[in-house]
Amino acid sequence: MTEVNFPSRVGILGGGRMGAGIAHAFLLAGAHILVVERDAVSAQAARERVESAITKSIERGATGAGFAELSARLSVTADPDGFTECGLVVEAVPEDWELKVRSLRGIEEWLGEDAFLASNTSSLSINGLARELRRPQNFVGLHFFNPVPASTLIEVVVGEQTSVELAAVAKGWVAALGKTAVVVNDAPGFASSRLGVAIALEAMRMVEEGVASPEDIDAAMVLGYKHPTGPLRTTDLVGLDVRLGIADYLHSTLGERFAPPQILKDKVARGELGRKSGQGFFDWTA
Known part of the structure; x- marks a missing residue:
């Protein structure tokens, strides 16, 4: 773990509005970011979203880092094999059960045994999703709010099988992002x-x-x-x-x-x- 309390390499599956916002938040906190999209065209659009957010942050003085420094730590691709180097991957695909399960299972195949996996779901059961995974103890909900750069809240959703260590570590990630965590046990719609x-x-x-x-x-x-x-x-x-x-x-x-x-x-x-x-x-x- 780095001094900013989360792995130095963080992956994001999905580079839409939410995924791009999550990538931007971790970039500003010092991580190297890998955003994975479904194809090259979507990957390019995701890069443009993140870089636009970087530019706005610099313009309003939200970061002391320059554009070149931040963009150098950003990789956007359609190839998920880079997830093997990530200590944390956040899934940020649309709110569809089958898509979530398929995406999370796919990410898990690339992750190391000690890496953590999070879902940005805003309502779907963390316990239910965990039952579809091989390492449910390494899985947690991280519900970011839209728009991510302006929001100061992240909901940490703890499942029945989420390890005590991960529940504590996730709160550290939120603090390192400069946001406030509320911790809830898994329930429909969370809090x-x-x-x-x-x-x-x-x-x-x-x-x-x-x-x-x-x-x-x-x-x-x-x-x-x-x-x-x-x-x-x-x-x-x-x-x-x-x-x-x-x-x-x-x-x-x-x-x-x-x-x-x-x-x-x-x-x-x-x-x-x-x-x-x-x-x-x-x-x-x-």
């Missing part, structure tokens, strides 16, 4: 997604019922409860499709109180996914 989705679904029902506009519902939570962002704007940032997937999972595990409202299902069916599509509960085309 953050469960509470966040519950509020967001009720806000959607209020829109559906004509109680108030999305703008006024969000303003009530921002001004009345000091939330930095309202639940509907947050849903647009996260992605309505992502929120629907989490709601479907929580509905299946926790019951009717998490049943997704029809307005959410209709918007996703129309392709209104939030900021990434230009339209969600708000208009993002500008």
Whole structure:
């Protein structure tokens, strides 16, 4: 272990918005980063995302390192064999059970016996995923929040088979990244997604019922409860499709109180996914 409390080489599977943000966080903390994507085109797009985040960090004075120094510690490829040199790999693929299991099993084949594996899942069972792995004691949930550079929270999700050592070490990783850890035992939706989705679904029902506009519902939570962002704007940032997937999972595990409202299902069916599509509960085309 290095002085920054995590392995000097960290791998990330998936270089989308979340994966790129995770890579950026570990880069700023001093690690050498390997991002693995599904093909060369996706790898190039992932590199551009991470380098854009590096540039913004330098511009706002968030790091004393220069672009050349940081980018020199970044490798982006479609070849996962570099995972053999990583002491930690974080899986950051979309929230699909079969994809998660396939991805985690694939990473595990490359990892050394003492290397750690983490999932960035925001809701799927860490215990269930661990049962699909050969070394469940080396597996933990690291739930980063979007956008990663601005968020100060990481949820450390401890499974039944997660080793005591790993649970403690993971808190050290979070501190080394300059963020705060909340530690939760595995449960549907953990703590953050469960509470966040519950509020967001009720806000959607209020829109559906004509109680108030999305703008006024969000303003009530921002001004009345000091939330930095309202639940509907947050849903647009996260992605309505992502929120629907989490709601479907929580509905299946926790019951009717998490049943997704029809307005959410209709918007996703129309392709209104939030900021990434230009339209969600708000208009993002500008």
